Structures are given as structure tokens and as C-alpha cells.
Amino acid sequence: MFRFFENLVDPYVDYPETDAPPRGIWAYMRELSRPFRKVFVWAFASSILVAAVEIWLIGYVGRVVDLLGNTTPAALWQAHGIELIAMAVFLVTLRPALQWLNVALLNNAVMPNFGTLFRWRAHRHVLRQSVGWFENDFAGRIANRIMQAPPAAGEAVFQVFDALTFATAYVIGAAVLLADADLRLFLPLGLWLVAYVALVRWTVRRIGPASKAASDARSAVTGRVVDSYTNIQSVKLFAHHSGELDYAKEAIDRARTTFAAEMRLFTIMDVVLTLLNGFLVLGVVGWAIWLWAEGSASVGIVAAASALTLRLNAMTGWIMWAVSNFFQSLGVVDEGLETIAQPVALTDRPGAPALELSEGRIAFRELSHHYGKGAGGLDRITLEIAPGEKIGLVGRSGAGKSTLVKLLLRFYDPESGRIEIDGQDIAAVTQDSLRRQIGMVSQESSLLHRSVRENILYGRPDATEAEMEAAAQKAQAHDFIQDLADSEGRRGYDAQVGERGVKLSGGQRQRIALARVILKDAPILVLDEATSALDSEVEAAIQDTLYGMMEGKTVIAIAHRLSTIAHMDRILVLDGGRIAEVGSHGELLAQGGLYAGFWSRQSGGFLGTEDKTEAAE
Secondary structure, eight states: OHHHHHTSSOTTOOOOOOSSOOOSHHHHHHHHTGGGHHHHHHHHHHHHHHHHHHHHHHHHHHHHHHHHHHSOHHHHHHHHHHHHHHHHHHHHTHHHHHHHHHHHIIIIIIHHHHHHHHHHHHHHHHHTSOHHHHHTSOHHHHHHHHHHHHHHHHHHHHHIIIIIIHHHHHHHHHHHHHHHHOGGGHHHHHHHHHHHHHHHHHHHHHHHHHHHHHHHHHHHHHHHHHHHHHTHHHHHHTTOHHHHHHHHHHHHHHHHHHHHHHHHHHHHHHHHHHHHHHHHHHHHHHHHHHHHHTTSSOHHHHHHHHHHHHHHHHHHHHHHHHHHHHHHHHHHHHHHHHHHTOOOSSOOOTTOOOOOOSSOOEEEEEEEEOTTTTSSSEEEEEEEEOTTOEEEEEEOTTSSHHHHHHHHTTSSOOSEEEEEETTEEGGGSOHHHHHHTEEEEOSSOOOOSSBHHHHHHTTOTTOOHHHHHHHHHHTTOHHHHHTOBOTTSOBGGGSBOOGGGTTSOHHHHHHHHHHHHHHHOOSEEEEESTTTTSOHHHHHHHHHHHHHHHTTSEEEEEOSSGGGTTTSSEEEEEETTEEEEEEOHHHHHHHTSHHHHHHHTOBTTBOSOOOSOOTTO
16 A cells, blocks of 8 residues: 555656756746646645544534533433444544545655655756866765755655645634634634744744755865865875864854854744744633633633644644744755756757767867866867877877867867867767767776776676676786675675775776776777876786777877877877877977977976976866
8 A cells, every 4th residue: 555655656757858947946846746746636635634624623522512511421322422423433434544645645655756756857967967067066065965955855845735734724724613613712813823924924034044054054064074085095195184174174163153043043933932822822712711701602612712722832833843844945955956957058959960970080170178268278279080090199287188088078068169070060969979989098097886897887888798808808907806805795896896996906997997998899099198007017918908999990099108109190299279299209209399308308208397287177
């Protein structure tokens, strides 16, 4: 039976995905609520029925009190026995069934699925953002908002039906009951209701912004803490333990201050509410007794008014808490939407076809990109790379090497100019089809926090076990993988590599990354310092593998170790975002220009000219 309610809504149901979701909280929540419409109608109706039944029971208690006062036990049973039995049956059958329907809709149909649907769609949207978008924020803060906002949204929806709908129906029912008994009894309830609504309004106007500020401060704490943990090696290496504590303490103290401000509102609300409830009990019960004393009300009316007022007195704190919690949750959602609902800026054109690669010819035409700064990056690069040609890129830090590769992968769109592959503008084809045709091994070979097998198969998930192991062997990784073991006892290809591959050495990570690209076997290959993390012996063994990988592919290789690109068909020297020199290794040495200077100043095979900061790269 639980499964029936849990399956009323599929949180992974298809939906029209958009590059620009609604930024307003109500529009966003309305969009998320579409699959829940029928469930919400039933939850709304059942909440009203539960409240109506409770009010009716209180009124019925007043009737029973009057019957007891005006009838003997024998006469009561003879005249009203069937009625009392029917009420007993109702209390142990229909009322629990109605309550069960209400809580099952909320607890089993709405709560597990609404947050799941929100988190799933938020993750799908964020995952579509560009690399540049992620570079402008903390990964920890992004993840924190995706984790915080969905349960807060689910809590807000829960409060709408569990508290707000129920409370509204209850107060209306109470007013009807008192007015029906004696219209004058409605007066103190009405005055209390006006004051109560004013208190609610005062609270919610402040609790939303206060909650958003507190949530934002908590996200900042998460971002700073995760930043420290992610870079723990640097923290230890530079002995910045105290500095990191101060950095975190600043954010933690701001979170404490904003949370304290939020809690002050709850304290004020609670004290004022207690005072209002005192007037409610005094006004309704006291007036009911006065009406009884002058003969205008029965004992049953006094009993019903007393029970109703005491129940309202007990409920008001819960209602106020629910209302505050509702707006507090909306504040958390609103803060989360600052990240989750940002439009995807780098998108595929409507109806964009897949890239059809026939030769592997790459053309950069008047390409410029300065990251919006007007300087740095690339400046009017024009270059054509023939199918199967091997190109080496050399230049000082900041010359534009990494920018060229990022634009080729369409991690950014160029500010001007275009890139073509086999005559097709890469901005006009789908991003996924473009990147499937490019294999890349970068200097920072971070791995997924999964098994070695899953990391290698990331290159081609449908590859066989034999193909995966063959790729590992070509990358000189198979032997050390056999000796791996993690803390859970998993060995070999099943061993977990840790976050970003921290359980492995730099050389081991690089070889697994190489195996992944070997398995992908894409027709265009980009190498960004692909052997920088390898020792000389392993690098020598890998070189043959790399040359084998390059066979028949169009290759772009970035290197500071010039010996690794000396055999390329052409070498491009970038300087100040422009192509300064082009030629083979021998031709560039003969020119006696920048490349010759780099070569002559090498120590251990590295450039000795890092006199600029590559801020854009």
C-alpha cells in the first residue's frame, strides 16, 4: 500500500527542458508542481476534511455534555444509543482512514518525490552549464545549494497542506461553530484572528529575508571549508593551518550572526503569540461563561467553546511555526535558485546537427577571445591544420595555448571569429557530438571518485573488459593497477581511486587518464602536457604509445618540455595571443627566434621563460 502512494508521481518524468528556467521562486515552484497536480488536489481536500471532522467532533462534545446534563443514563441510552454506537464506529474506522489518506498523500506521495524531482532537474540543469560557469563559483557551494534547496522546497509544500490548509479550514470551522452557538462568541475570536494575522504578517515579512541571508551564509561556509579540504595538500605544504582556520572562522561567524538574527524573530513571535493566546482563552471562554450565567448559552456550548479555544491555543504555536517554517524554507529555495536557475549561456543552436567528421581538418579563422577583459587570451588567430597533421603549441604562460584548446572543445564561445572542423562551424553542431570526436589528456589528470574500471571505461562505456585492459596496458598502467587495493578490500580494477584520484600518485593518475583516452580512440587528439607527471623511465615507455595514438589522427600538443614535440609536423609559437613563429623543429631553430631561445635556455627539457602570468589559462 505504501508503494501505491510512493508511485503516484514519477520524479524522473519527462519534461520540456529549457535553457532559461524561471528565476522567480513562485514560477519555479509552479513548474516543479505540474506532475503533482492531482496529488495536491487530493491532499488539499483531505486536509480540509480532517479539519472539518475535528471541528465537528468538538461541536459534538458540546452536544454530549448537554445530553448528559438533561437526560438520565437509561433514557440517554434508549434515545441516543444507536447514535453513540455509530459515533464510536466512526471514530475507530472512518476517521483513522481519512487521517491515513491525508498523511499517506503527504508523507509517501509528496515528500519523497517532490525533493527528488527538484534535485534531479536542478542537477540536470547545472550539469549543462559551461566549464567557465563552474570556474566562477565554488563546487562546494553549488553542491550545497542543490542539496539544501530541494528538501526545503519539499518542506514548504508539506507545510502548505499539513498546516496552512488545515489551519485555515480549522479557523473558519471554529468561527462557524462559535457563531452558530451564539454570534457574540465570534467577536473575541475575530479580534484575536486580526491580531494573529498581523503577527504572522510581521513575522513572515522578516523571516524570508533572514532565512535567505542565513542560508547564503551557510553556503559560504560550505564553499570555504570544501575549498580547504580540496586543497589540503597546499594547506599543509605552506603551513597555512591557522590562516585556513581564520578564513573559515570569518564565514562561520557570519553564519552564526545571521542565524542569531533569524532566531530573534522566533523569540519575539513566541512571546507575542503567548500573550495573544491568553486574550483568546479569556475572551472566548470568559464570554461563554458569562452567556451561560445569564441563561443565553448551555453548558454544552461552554464546553465546546472551551475545548475549541484550548485546541486553538495549542495549535497557534504550531501554525505560527509552520508558517515561519514555510517562509524559512522558501528563503532557502530562493537562495538556491541564485545558482540552480541561472540560464545556460553556452547552448546548442535549435535543431543543431551532430558533427560529421570525415577527415579531421581544423581551421581557426580570425579567432579572438579575451575573457571579456579586452586583453590576454587570443587575438585574431588564423590557422589551418590538415587532416592527420601533428601540431605542437609552444609559448610563455599567458600566450593563449590553453585558451585555443578550450575554444576548440567549446568550453567557451569565442568573442569573434570561428572554428571549423571539416568545414562545419563547431558553434553550429551539438556540443556532445563535438567532444566525442576529441580525445584529451591534460596536465591535471583528475579522476572520478570511482573504481579504476569506471574511470577507464569513461572513455568508452560500451567497451569490453579485454578492450579496457588492452588500453591500460598500452598506457603502462595494467601492472600497477593489479597491485592496487582500497580500504574496503577492493583490488585491481575494482579499487576506488579517491576524490580526484588522490589515492594514486600523479604518474598513476596520468596513466589511467591516458588509458581512458586510448580507449576513446577519438580522431582528434589534444595533449596538454600529457607526460608532465611521469618519471623519465615511464615517459620513455609511454612515448611509443603516444606516437601510436597519434597515428592517423589530427593532433594538437601543448608542451613546455620541448623534446616531447620536437618531432611534430609543425610547431606554433604563440606570443601575446598571436602566432609569432611557425615551422618544424629544425626550421625554428634555424630562424634563431623565440623558439630557438626557448630551446637554448631549457634546463631538463623545460622552458625557462615563464615571466608572465597566464591568468586566462
